[in-house]
Amino acid sequence: MKNSLQVALFVTVIATSFGLLASITLWRVNFWGRKLMQVLVLMPLISPPFVGTVAFIMLFGKRGLITHSLLGLEISPYGFHGIVTMQSIGLATLAYLLISSAIRKTDVSPEEAARNLGAPEKKVFLTITLPLMIPEITVAAMLVFLTSMADFATPIIIGGAYQTLASDLYIQITGLYNVQMASITGIFLFIPCFAAFFIQRHYSGKNLVYSQYVSPERIEYQQVKPVVKFMLIGLSSLFVIFVVFQYAFIVIGAFTEHWGYNYAFSLRHLENILSKNLASFVNSVKLAVTVGFISSLLGVLLAYIIKTKDYPLTRQLDLVVTLPAATPGILLGIGYLVTFRYPLLGIGKYVLPGFEPVILLGTGIIIYLICIYRYIYIGMKAGYALMEHVNPNLELAAINLGASERRVFFDIMFPLLKPAFNTAFLKNFTSTMTTLGAIVFLLLPKNKVAVQQIFQIMTSSEIGAAAMMALLLSLLSLVFLAAFQLLLNYEEIFKRLREGRQWVSSLRK
Secondary structure, three states: OHHHHHHHHHHHHHHHHHHHHHHHHHHHOOOOOHHHHHHHOOHHHHOOHHHHHHHHHHHHOOOOHHHHHHOOOOOOOOOHHHHHHHHHHHHHHHHHHHHHHHHHHOOOHHHHHHHHOOOOHHHHHHHHHHHHHHHHHHHHHHHHHHHHHHOOHHHHHHOOOOOOHHHHHHHHHHOOOOHHHHHHHHHHHHHHHHHHHHHHHHHHHHOOOOOOOOOHHHOOOOOOOHHHHHHHHHHHHHHHHHHHHHHHHHHHHHOEEEOOOEEEEOOHHHHHHHHHOHHHHHHHHHHHHHHHHHHHHHHHHHHHHHHHOOOOOHHHHHHHHHHHHHOOHHHHHHHHHHHOOOOOOEEOOEEOOOOOOOOOOOOOHHHHHHHHHHHHHHHHHHHHHHHOOOOOHHHHHHHHOOOOHHHHHHHHHHHHHHHHHHHHHHHHHHHHHHOOOOOOOOOOHHHOOHHHHHHHHHHOOOHHHHHHHHHHHHHHHHHHHHHHHHHHOHHHHHHHHHHHHHHHHHHHO
């Protein structure tokens, strides 16, 4: 518990600070290369959180390129500092994503009024800008804390003798096969996560901040001292450069014969994966697409029902759907492992008379069920946010004109909720492609996924093979996300193509 809290608190402070710093720099300070940095800073989202440890070991491990080959040092990257470093880099992107959304939606008129009254830029930031971002900053800190507490892969790979609750829980089940002890460890893991979640939820409910959307062109700081601007750009650039270096060396390691001993170019790792582990990538894509579609659709539908219908137990339903956000994935996996080892229609191991025993444990269905339940809340929260901007009089007007409830939903509300579904699908797809904690105890060889294979390869110190699998998984995620974006914007694309053809034909004439 002490180790877990120590790591999580350090990571929360560092990652949230870097996320805030990068958000302010990339959205409030104008400089050359800003658009490119806004894309590069999001790179960790398309790969599993522990993949960065591959590059970290390659560069700073006992046979690392920098520590051993260049400097001749015998420094160990394993332990508390390795866990904090890798989690902070990976989770700073999550904090940036959440905080930057607040910056882009902030109403700048109070800031402009303060400047007109003579307030310096520092005072404008501390008294107006920062308070408006507090809700997103607290949400980012809470999610970083929960993710750090639940991460078992990074401590196992790079923690050495430094164990956390999540890594100990994983060892209790996979190494010692002690489900009872793992469940007790899970309770201790659940307590701080549950407390952090509801403290933040209670705080945000009491401190509501309202602002209107503004275009990004109007939210830049116009009067920033050169020294401050240089420091902001410099620190943000260091963070982005480190992220780029991570992926650059993952690419290099993927095509290296044996890192640390033989740096010759090789396609051996790619050939091995294509011949042996291709099925895991197919399973990952099937799982991510299915879970992304179903969980996003269910979440948006629940948001519509809870917000617009006065059905009984809607508040309780909201709590049940939101609970996975407060529950570490590895703990949710233990819950499914313990519960669904028994027949569904029975009491314990005994089947009710007249029913056939249906046991989900050991089937592929349980993997889909746990992922769908785990990510429904994302679609629901996206739906809530969108419903705040939908005028309820639209429904009332349609009903007064004689439209049925089904037609009102499909003709009016569902098209309006489409952006929330799209946002939730993108998030749920990438999360499912890289998720491990919730499903690690439920996977069998027949339904193995790519992220599980990467974790197993990394624990056996096959750095090159792990780098190649991580590279392929990231590229696969990018391809499917790009395809989904094209599908969403096909009307705009066809419109641009038509305009291009008309322009070409006008030139010919």
